[in-house]
Amino acid sequence: MDDTAGTRRDVARDRIVDGGLIVIAALAGLYPAANWLESLPTLPLWVLHLDHIAGVLGCLALWWRRRFPLALAVGLVVLSTFSLSVSFAALIALFTVAVHRSARAIAVLAVGNLLSFGIFLVLRPGPTTSWSTSWSMLLSLQVTVIVCAVVWGLLVRSRRQLIASLRERAAAAEVEARFRAERSQHEARETLAREMHDVLGHRLSILSVHAGALAYHRGASPDEVARASEVIRENAHRALQDLREVIGVLRAPVGELPLPGVEDVIELIDEAQRVSTRVELRDDSEVTTGGRAVHATIGRTLYRLVQEGLTNARKHAPGAPVVVRITGEPGDHLAAEIVNERPSTSSTQPAGSGEGLRGLAERAALVGGQLEHGPTGSGGWRVAMRLPWPA
Incomplete structure (x- = not known):
């Protein structure tokens, strides 16, 4: 019941995070893209609308980023070659790949994001007096943003791996502690069994010998019967005392029991x-x-x-x-x-x-x-x- 409730809480938390990232990607991608594209007077209006549509679709696609991180990241990289609105969604997809996929996939997609941004600048250069200054500044900014996204994703991955490792160690420690407790109980039972066998076996053998003598020697004198009965009575009493002492092992602290030497x-x-x-x-x-x-x-x-x-x-x-x-x-x-x-x-x-x-x-x-x-x-x-x- 607790595991089911915990799973439901995790799923609800993931959905809230995904929804928040969709909103952030839309605000950080659509609005700057609109300002950039509107500053290009020669750009047709349908291109602006197409860019916005691609941005909206890319942001909504982030809902499936946990199930298909690699495929989603590749698709957003392709869209970002001609759509500026989808650029922030592509960075979020790169972050997701850094969390869930291998180093090779991370490197390929990081280079792909950088190349797609370069292709976009070639297709749609911004209004600037110095083309080389614009290129160097924008590419430096893009490299910084990509590196930050990758590093952040790797940090999240390391933290999750550390938490998973700690949970595994805790579970292993719990299993080991339970095993040690069971082994200690087994050893205690074996010790008690040995003590009971040694103590009671000695007393009961004496009882058996004298009881058998009374049974087979029916012509024994009253004095012999009295002596045998006294031995039986005495050893039965001692057997009870020894049994109490042995059972006391389960209760008395170590060192308090009068053990024989x-x-x-x-x-x-x-x-x-x-x-x-x-x-x-x-x-x-x-x-x-x-x-x-x-x-x-x-x-x-x-x-x-x-x-x-x-x-x-x-x-x-x-x-x-x-x-x-x-x-x-x-x-x-x-x-x-x-x-x-x-x-x-x-x-x-x-x-x-x-x-x-x-x-x-x-x-x-x-x-x-x-x-x-x-x-x-x-x-x-x-x-x-x-x-x-x-x-």
């Missing part, structure tokens, strides 16, 4: 041991005990690696022992691996979707690290990550 790995392993997963931690780097400092992003990535490794071991190799090894030196690298042995039972375990490993690979790539995973020679599984550790 490398020092929380020990708590993660203790929790796994409380739910009957045999986990051994071998930390030669001393990052989990606080002996050496590591960047928060690197530490959080390592924490997510251990969390995902324990979750997968609990899901796909229940009861199998797990070894967590952390090695490295500041200024070199920080390496961590989680290795679980062959499952103690031969029961079929649910196949994973691979989202956790893909998320870990993305986390490692974001900090300049690498992820490796695959089966071990003894039938277990190994997940390892190598991260940079600036001094």
Whole structure:
């Protein structure tokens, strides 16, 4: 609706400008031409009338100057060889060509206007005592007027091109800004999805193990049922807390959320041991005990690696022992691996979707690290990550 209204305003403005130029061309061409021609006593009256008719037609033809600028300019140049009344309309047509057409067309028509005026002076010399003085003065004036018309047209063209270029840049900037916003939203959704997978996958795997134990071991003692129920209750509560924290990423300013770090790995392993997963931690780097400092992003990535490794071991190799090894030196690298042995039972375990490993690979790539995973020679599984550790 706005575009249609804007187009209508542009069309109305162009028509008003064209009408004004027709009036100006008539006033500036017909009246001086009448005075010039009336000063020639030997000129027949029909020639004067013919000149005026050609001038009127030339001025009215300016209404189509935007649609046919080149053809109109050529026709007016031809008329101006014998009609003085059409001379100003020819200059307006030359200006229009300078706005819309190529430099070659502009040069040809500028020379054509100058030659047509010279032909007119030869056919109808004015009353003057010095023929050479009249020629030089009039031709100099005509050259000045033609140059002014061409320069004005080129300036108008440059301004329009500049405005069009600025509009294109503004449109491109708007598209780019929208693209950046969409990309930022996509990255935020991916980050949130990774956090939810890592956090909730860990908690829900614990719930699944203990709920399955309650379902299959119906002869469990009341104490065993109570312990399993307490583990389920506690981890369900923690899962809700973790979910609130993850969703808080969408609301809280950067730096206000309590995100896990490398020092929380020990708590993660203790929790796994409380739910009957045999986990051994071998930390030669001393990052989990606080002996050496590591960047928060690197530490959080390592924490997510251990969390995902324990979750997968609990899901796909229940009861199998797990070894967590952390090695490295500041200024070199920080390496961590989680290795679980062959499952103690031969029961079929649910196949994973691979989202956790893909998320870990993305986390490692974001900090300049690498992820490796695959089966071990003894039938277990190994997940390892190598991260940079600036001094």
